[in-house]
Amino acid sequence: MNNTSSATQRPTRMRWVMFCLAFFTSWMLYVHRYAFALFKPAIKEEFGLDNVQLGLLDSGFSLFYSWSQFPIGMATDALGVRFILPILIIVWSLGLAMHAWAPSFGMLHGGRIALGIGQSAVLANISRVARNWFATPIRTTLQGLAGVAASRLGGVGASLIVGSLMLGYFGLQWRTAVYILAGIGIVHGIVFFVWFRNTPAEHPGVNDAEAKLLGDEKSSTVVEPAKADGEPAPKMSKLQLLRSLKPRALINLVCLNIQSILSTFADNIFSAWIPLFLFETYALKYKEMGFNWALPLLGGALGGFVGGALNDWIIRKTGNKRWTRSGVACFGKGMAAVVLFIAVIWWFDSPYVFCGFLFFVKLFGDMSLSTSWGVVTDIGGKATASVFAFNNSIAGIGSISAPIVYGFLSREFDWKVVFMTAGCAYILCAISWLFVNCTIPIVDESKETNETNV
Numbered sequence: 001m002n003n004t005s006s007a008t009q010r011p012t013r014m015r016w017v018m019f020c021l022a023f024f025t026s027w028m029l030y031v032h033r034y035a036f037a038l039f040k041p042a043i044k045e046e047f048g049l050d051n052v053q054l055g056l057l058d059s060g061f062s063l064f065y066s067w068s069q070f071p072i073g074m075a076t077d078a079l080g081v082r083f084i085l086p087i088l089i090i091v092w093s094l095g096l097a098m099h100a101w102a103p104s105f106g107m108l109h110g111g112r113i114a115l116g117i118g119q120s121a122v123l124a125n126i127s128r129v130a131r132n133w134f135a136t137p138i139r140t141t142l143q144g145l146a147g148v149a150a151s152r153l154g155g156v157g158a159s160l161i162v163g164s165l166m167l168g169y170f171g172l173q174w175r176t177a178v179y180i181l182a183g184i185g186i187v188h189g190i191v192f193f194v195w196f197r198n199t200p201a202e203h204p205g206v207n208d209a210e211a212k213l214l215g216d217e218k219s220s221t222v223v224e225p226a227k228a229d230g231e232p233a234p235k236m237s238k239l240q241l242l243r244s245l246k247p248r249a250l251i252n253l254v255c256l257n258i259q260s261i262l263s264t265f266a267d268n269i270f271s272a273w274i275p276l277f278l279f280e281t282y283a284l285k286y287k288e289m290g291f292n293w294a295l296p297l298l299g300g301a302l303g304g305f306v307g308g309a310l311n312d313w314i315i316r317k318t319g320n321k322r323w324t325r326s327g328v329a330c331f332g333k334g335m336a337a338v339v340l341f342i343a344v345i346w347w348f349d350s351p352y353v354f355c356g357f358l359f360f361v362k363l364f365g366d367m368s369l370s371t372s373w374g375v376v377t378d379i380g381g382k383a384t385a386s387v388f389a390f391n392n393s394i395a396g397i398g399s400i401s402a403p404i405v406y407g408f409l410s411r412e413f414d415w416k417v418v419f420m421t422a423g424c425a426y427i428l429c430a431i432s433w434l435f436v437n438c439t440i441p442i443v444d445e446s447k448e449t450n451e452t453n454v
Contacts, residue, residue, distance in 0.1 A: 030154025055407025066396020073389020092118025148304025
């Protein structure tokens, strides 16, 4: 390592390589996840299923996705992103490949379960990457890009690359497309393991200046906090972390969980049902279907960036983090509901205009997702990945129930009822954000500091 003083060094740029790895991981995560919605018309015909059965496939994914979140998130906090995340990428890619291999409806369920387990704590890992590798003044903006914008652009990639291009223009069979996507995922998992390190201090490509910029100074000698007798202080255990959780922090976490459930419930219509809706309502083919589905997903990508940037800008201007977070999220979810109701009531008969309105629904709706990432980082502290995973696992209540509800409503009533139901969920989500306080930490880290210095 260069011995030049960090004060005169130019920081290396390895943090941007880590950002790109995180961005591409989120992007590919959603390409693989959203692609299933494009395969639904073919799977429905091939296996003789109805919309409720298709919904059960999505619920199976969501159930194991949710159950696996917290334990894998805790494993990430204990073992590090570099060990856990590549394993998850390869597991979900193999699960995706099982979709194409599945000879029966039961085995198709197996593929959905494997995909759910593999994708379960990926965003929790990305949240941990953000805490260690993104500088604090721009952290929420970069989280919005690497988490929300990248994931929504992954949905766009699924709609345009998989739907319009691979299935539409080139006419590939859906199973062939699945195997191609799975192969790309396995390669990426290997590349991630080779390039990534858990902290700047561990990375050989990071100099002192960049490490100091990120608050993780490099040194050949690591100084541990010392006890009074001079012996190194023990690290705080998970049990000690849990003991420091206060009732006020628990109530705040529950409020965050409620908004996550409602948000996930509403968003399921966009992640899992739009292609089938366009096929059944307007008889659109893959080329048109992919383009129209891309519109709301592009809106979501823009919303992720706008939400993160708004959070950082307003916090810098006002210094009020608590009401900035809640205000941006409440406004976004409320506007999403208003625009969705207008679209359903007046523009439902025109697929192109209706999907144009959905662009703005997702733009407003996903402003709160960057806020949610920011809140988790604010309150999570050293347990950020665990808190993120716990919140995502509780949010699974929405993603497990929504496919069953939407499948039933679309079969027994019509798609208008489905969209109106999602709009009501947005309204309740907006209200719940008013009770989330990002200034209440889950873990009292001052207690940890005191205990390790006694």
